[in-house]
Amino acid sequence: MTAVAEPRAAPLLRPTLSLNARLLPALLLLPCLTWIAFFFLAPLILMCWRSLASEGFSLEAYSVLFTSPLFTKVMVTTVKTAAIATVFALLLAYPLAYALTISGSKVRALILVFVLIPYWVDIIVRSFSWLILLGDNGMVNKALMGLGIVSAPLQLLYNPFSVLLAMVQILLPLTTVTLFGGMLRIDRTLVTAAKIHGASEWQAFRTVFFPLSLPGVYGAGLLVFVLALGFYVTPALLGSPRETMIAQTIMVEASQLLDWPQASAAGAVLLIITTSIAAIYNRYFSLDRLWGGSDK
């Protein structure tokens, strides 16, 4: 067979992509995006609009938010509670996620089942199970009294302790899975290399694995914090009025006081806070990484 000769320059043909090829991805995405725009974004915009008073334009609702002692206290409580819950969730989830990372597939599957089962239970149930456990007649008090440690039931409910206990438990599955995802991405051969060069198990962990896992920890922390800010059921059920979080206040404003501008303003502020934090998270971590998506 003779060698092929390359032909001399021919005129350019077909300058652009066919119409079909360009339109297809847009057509596939359109229904989904339109739905989200209509049933999610439009309502949010409407809510922000309504926060500017029902008649005429007024920022009164916002000024009330930032000056009224009730609102400021609730906001502070919300941020404090969410922050503490986040820290504890991270502290407990870290060893769990680490165990998942180093386990073989059988043990891993078993632990994951335990971690994910609570997910199948709704938040109301998970919260009021603590009511049962921590009440005056609950298991904890019965055990304490039975062992003679106390003579009268301890007030374990309706305080920050019970709220945090339940919140951390509810946030734990997501925190664990998020941290686990991040830890999986760490190159374990680096730890092995450290050990070969003389590091003990603990040193290898402290100087190699832990620092590498920190970005994942920050990411998970941001995410969990955002979710914790919006908690409603747990503080409502297990906390006293002093533990009220912003979601409850908005609920009261809307459903009982029917003060739509006020409720909307508080909602808008909460929305802006959570969106900003989520945007920061997305900039550094990208939301879809949570569930194993690639960076592309």
Add this chain to the structure above:
Amino acid sequence: MTEFAAAAMASGAQLRLRQLTKAFGAAKAVDQISLDVPAGAFVSLLGPSGSGKTTTLNLIAGFLTPDSGDILLDERSIADVPPHKRNIGMVFQSYSLFPHMTVADNVGFPLRMRTQLSRQDARRRIDEMLALVQLGHLGTRYPRQLSGGQQQRVAMARALVSHPRLLLMDEPLGALDKKLREQMQVEIKRIHRSVGTTVIYVTHDQTEALTMSDVVVVMHQARVSQVGSPRVLYEAPANLFVADFLGDSNLLNATVAQICGDEFAVKIGSGETIRVARGTSAATQGGRAVLLIRPEDISVTTTAERAESQDVLAGTIRDISYHGDTFRLDVAVGTDVLKVKVARERGAGMERGDRVFLTWRSGVVRLLPAPDGMNDADNGDKR
């Protein structure tokens, strides 16, 4: 026209690529590729990963749309034809057999999709194809019950059953071990000779390309580096990339000392002068070029005696390694180190530190263009 060529014309398509370009974002995956493939030829697209060969194949198949340029099958443009209407057969690296269909149903798939053949006729064609790939007895099995080599043969049968005039193969042997790969290479060539269809075969393995192809297209950084028969590419590479990519090579930087008609006298690093034909270099007196000589073309002698037409270089053996059938030597000549292959008996007596003389038949040395800046592949494009 030979009988074979005539038969090939009947069953194989002529394929032309005209200045095909495809970019992903800012990076060009395929840059102004033009190619003429004669009917019935077995053509390999050879290159390292990222060279654009798989993208080119996907453009020919129609899975990607070119940004500009055209693709002509039997002189008719198919660039606007969707892939399922192009009447091409294709074989993939991961076999891609439909797991829920039997082997026979897999092979018959193109017939069900493309033709209106009766059950009997289809059955006959399927049996024909299975016999061609020597799997006649396995029609009722499922893909998961077959070995890798058998699955690949079923994939070939499926690709050929509707007698396509063009067959595309995307690194089909990449997933097989060495022995099996060599067997399958022979199989594929045999099937190609029987069927006569035009084949475009993508591979990064140069041995595969050299042993199987009628024509090899070497690709580098989204462009065609050189096109030619395996012998031409190996023995007369047009540029540095091709010379280096195919086989072992000694590439020495040289400057042109003197020009005598078509023969150059070039000076290499050690100061010695070597005579070489012009080759593809465009260098003038005083200009830079690259000297190519293959390790197997160098003879090692212990004396400086040689014929008048031959050049000789003196050097010292820096390293010697045993490769079963040959010894490989690293011989230091001045600042250059030349790789030399010697037969086992000759090499048995040699040791590190020995002074030796290297010589070769005139004509085996070639002169190549010097790399200018970074893109040495460009030097081959215009030829």
Add this chain to the structure above:
Amino acid sequence: MSVTARSVGLSTAVLAVLIYLIFPVIVVVATSFSSGNFLVFPPPGFSLRWYESIASDPEWVSALWVTLKVGSLSALIAVLLGVPAAFALVRHVIPAKALLNALILCALVTPPIVTALSTYLFFVPLGLVNTVVGLACAHAVSGMPFVVINTSASLRSADINLERAAVIHGAHPLWAVLRITLPIISPGIVIGGIFAFVHSAHELLVATFVLGGVGKPVAVKIWSGVQATSDPTIAAASAILIGLAIFTFASAAATQSLAKRRTL
């Protein structure tokens, strides 16, 4: 510290956390079978009376029906819209892909009270308040990310060459997607749909605003029950929800492995 001591320490910590996680579930399920009148753990005796009282109470039964209807409808919408979106995101090159991804997922990080309030304000003029369809439409928004994420994961790991092999040999591209690729990624789609369903069944705040009156779903009924009474009916209702979630998941898993056994 020796290696064994470390792993014992880690194992104990892990076990403790797992018990902390699982315990409330056990408490609720156990209490639902209580023979006593109060929400007490451990329960004094075994009895099915709370389940009987739910089954015979028309309000509970209708609440369960509403939950089923809303959940299935929202999961269906999420699948119909989310699967094509996943194809677009995984298979095609699109500008601003990261932004689009974030948009689809942002429903998951928005505080539920904000979603609930805004949806209510939006639905009132549209007349969608107090309708099953309305709630399903709202829940579909938060169900979609689950479908998109799981379908995308399945798509990414599926061999695209199988679809290409069909197309190059004559199959219409749409046929190849429906008959070759879709069956392969169906586990991902089904899991996404289930997550969407479960999310809808558990969701409280949007449901309270949109369908909180007559014809409320189970989650809302449990919530009002929790604040009002303290008998184990609530525990039984919650246990039913848990059972429903597990049942859906198990049957989907069973169908999947049956299908797999047929093709592999």
